[in-house]
Amino acid sequence: MAILETRQLNKHFGGLHVTGNVDFALQPGEMHCLIGPNGAGKSTFFKLILGEHLPDSGEILYDGEEITRAKPFERIRKGISVKFQVPGIFKELSVQQNLTIALQHHVAPEILQEEIDRLLEFLKLSQDRKQLAGNLSHGQKQWLEIGMAVALKPRLLLLDEPTAGMTPDETFATGEMLQELNREGMTLLAVEHDMAFVRQIAHQVTVLHFGKIFAQGTIDEITADERVAAIYLGEVDA
Amino acid sequence: MSSASRFTSFLKLIEGPQTLGKGPKFWSGFGVVLLAACAYPFFADSYDVGNNVYFFNWLFMAMGLSLIWGYGGALSFGQTAFFGVAGYAYGVLTINLGDAYGLTLISLVLAVGISALFATILGYFLFFGRISGVFLGIVTLSVTLVLERFMAQTAGPEWAIGKARLNGFNGMGAMPSLTIPWPGGNIVLYPDVTLYYVTLVLLLVCYLGLRILVNSRFGNVIVAIRENPMRAEMLGYDVRKYQLATFVIGSALAGLSGVLYTSWGNYITPASMGMTAASLPIVWVAVGGRSDLTTTLVGTLAVLIVFQSLTIYGSQYALIVMGTLLVITVLIAPRGIVIALLSPFMRRKSKLEGER
Numbered sequence: 012m013a014i015l016e017t018r019q020l021n022k023h024f025g026g027l028h029v030t031g032n033v034d035f036a037l038q039p040g041e042m043h044c045l046i047g048p049n050g051a052g053k054s055t056f057f058k059l060i061l062g063e064h065l066p067d068s069g070e071i072l073y074d075g076e077e078i079t080r081a082k083p084f085e086r087i088r089k090g091i092s093v094k095f096q097v098p099g100i101f102k103e104l105s106v107q108q109n110l111t112i113a114l115q116h117h118v119a120p121e122i123l124q125e126e127i128d129r130l131l132e133f134l135k136l137s138q139d140r141k142q143l144a145g146n147l148s149h150g151q152k153q154w155l156e157i158g159m160a161v162a163l164k165p166r167l168l169l170l171d172e173p174t175a176g177m178t179p180d181e182t183f184a185t186g187e188m189l190q191e192l193n194r195e196g197m198t199l200l201a202v203e204h205d206m207a208f209v210r211q212i213a214h215q216v217t218v219l220h221f222g223k224i225f226a227q228g229t230i231d232e233i234t235a236d237e238r239v240a241a242i243y244l245g246e247v248d249a
Numbered sequence: 250m251s252s253a254s255r256f257t258s259f260l261k262l263i264e265g266p267q268t269l270g271k272g273p274k275f276w277s278g279f280g281v282v283l284l285a286a287c288a289y290p291f292f293a294d295s296y297d298v299g300n301n302v303y304f305f306n307w308l309f310m311a312m313g314l315s316l317i318w319g320y321g322g323a324l325s326f327g328q329t330a331f332f333g334v335a336g337y338a339y340g341v342l343t344i345n346l347g348d349a350y351g352l353t354l355i356s357l358v359l360a361v362g363i364s365a366l367f368a369t370i371l372g373y374f375l376f377f378g379r380i381s382g383v384f385l386g387i388v389t390l391s392v393t394l395v396l397e398r399f400m401a402q403t404a405g406p407e408w409a410i411g412k413a414r415l416n417g418f419n420g421m422g423a424m425p426s427l428t429i430p431w432p433g434g435n436i437v438l439y440p441d442v443t444l445y446y447v448t449l450v451l452l453l454v455c456y457l458g459l460r461i462l463v464n465s466r467f468g469n470v471i472v473a474i475r476e477n478p479m480r481a482e483m484l485g486y487d488v489r490k491y492q493l494a495t496f497v498i499g500s501a502l503a504g505l506s507g508v509l510y511t512s513w514g515n516y517i518t519p520a521s522m523g524m525t526a527a528s529l530p531i532v533w534v535a536v537g538g539r540s541d542l543t544t545t546l547v548g549t550l551a552v553l554i555v556f557q558s559l560t561i562y563g564s565q566y567a568l569i570v571m572g573t574l575l576v577i578t579v580l581i582a583p584r585g586i587v588i589a590l591l592s593p594f595m596r597r598k599s600k601l602e603g604e605r
């Protein structure tokens with residue numbers, strides 16, 4: 012059974028159809044990338060899965076259970092977690108506290124500090140634990156938010172442009188980290204523009220264009236598809 | 250964990266990331282101030298001591314606003330509404346029940362409970378209706394002003410609850426003071442030295458209790474909501490419940506102020522909920538530094554004392570000074586003047602840096 016499934020999902024903002032009849036399924040253990048030109052509706056699709064926006068019609072299922080109208084925090088508690096496109100870290104709180112807030116509801120107080128230290132190490136932020144999160148470099152902010160999303164130990168992790176603004180080295184390290192999480196059993200769905208990164212991590216790729224699924228396949232199939240290349244150059248209409 | 254170690258870890262929350270004051274230096278300073286406050290009645294006329302309890306009465310409301318606005322990020326103009334509701338409730342209850350058998354103390358609890366209930370209902374519509382930002386300020390201010398208007402038109406004899414006449418614009422008076430039942434004679438808390446100590450103890454309990462609250466897991470979540478509600482929700486927190494709980498606790502503290510004030514002066518008027526009254530708490534808390542309980546206390550006391558001494562020259566004049574003070578704070582030290590003055594001396598900068 013799919014861990015995540017959407018059926019005929021629709022969303023429009025005013026006259027703008029941002030998500031159109033999207034049928035999408037994600038298998039447990041998969042590492043899947045969502046690509047598409049700017050404004051294709053990738054972030055909106057994530058927000059529908061998370062409940063930040065409610066769809067106009069269609070259904071969302073998580074682990075076979077309908078969650079179309081569930082509140083965001085309820086979906087999170089079921090095992091979904093997200094790294095936003097724009098890092099949503101708590102800027103005026105320290106790095107350590109950001110992680111505490113992500114961990115405290117499911118980690119026993121006695122081992123909380125241990126867990127924080129482990130995560131800080133993992134995120135290479137041990138030196139900056141006392142720093143205000145708002146003072147971190149852009150790449151570090153991205154890392155911190157990934158860390159907070161991972162801290163929930165989700166079964167399904169959504170990542171909206173996890174490597175935006177990172178150096179190639181940082182991007183590669185992020186890819187390795189995500190692969191490790193995937194090996195441990197986490198299902199990943201990432202929106203990405205960096206094709207090298209997509210190649211590094213993705214088993215399957217879905218192309219979104221004007222809110223519709225335009226193509227789906229392995230990275231080789233997608234890169235070989237001339238129609239996909241064309242939409243990035245703006246030659247294909249909806 | 251054993252219950253003893255659980256208790257110590259609970260007490261440890263008295264210091265933490267959400268409160269500025271920590272370490273031996275702070276606590277010795279705190280001890281000195283507390284001793285001075287305890288010693289003060291020995292060096293002053295008991296009439297003055299009783300009068301000055303006035304200043305303490307407001308501090309509960311200020312700490313409540315610090316919690317709601319400074320920690321939780323929701324600007325409420327409703328503090329005086331809860332102040333008024335609890336004040337009137339105390340009046341109505343005690344005028345009807347009298348002051349024997351500790352009934353004034355029960356009335357205190359009930360009155361604070363009524364203001365908390367009112368906050369729960371209002372807060373439910375605010376937070377579950379997803380009203381936030383400026384709109385929260387507008388709605389809470391409107392509710393406060395409606396209450397003032399309503400109470401101001403209750404002059405006629407038909408406006409009475411049992412024996413208690415509401416008295417419209419002139420306000421309600423002649424309710425009994427808080428009275429502690431005691432073998433061999435009740436202790437009536439007139440504005441006097443005993444009331445001073447009772448209020449001081451209450452203040453200490455609320456201050457330390459709030460410190461523990463803001464450094465607890467609950468406190469972590471409410472500051473997270475102030476920083477980014479969507480992120481907090483996406484970490485699995487039911488944001489609206491936390492906002493509501495914060496609002497109710499902070500508003501109940503305003504209710505406590507209302508009861509203490511009403512009992513202290515045996516008097517409450519609709520003006521206590523008017524436009525001026527509603528905006529003053531914002532000034533106190535903003536000037537001191539709303540995001541910390543201690544700077545809120547220091548700032549509020551300082552502003553109250555300045556305001557009171559200026560009122561001698563005319564209350565309009567004092568209000569203009571208050572307005573100016575708020576504008577200066579917003580422009581020069583948006584985090585609060587006490588916090589701005591402290592920041593050069595603080596080693597632990599992480600809570601101070603930032604903003605803009």
Ligand SMILES: Nc1ncnc2c1ncn2[C@@H]1O[C@H](COP(=O)(O)OP(=O)(O)OP(=O)(O)O)[C@@H](O)[C@H]1O
Nearest residue numbers: 024027029047048049050051052053054055056096
């Ligand atoms: N809340 C909103 N109200 C109105 N329009 C919106 C809203 N959110 C997104 N849109 C519009 O919907 C379209 C899709 O936006 P979305 O953010 O989902 O795209 P995206 O694929 O994530 O793009 P990018 O690669 O730039 O992040 C855009 O045209 C955007 O302007």
Ligand SMILES: [Mg+2]
Nearest residue numbers: 053054055096
């Ligand atoms: Mg996007």
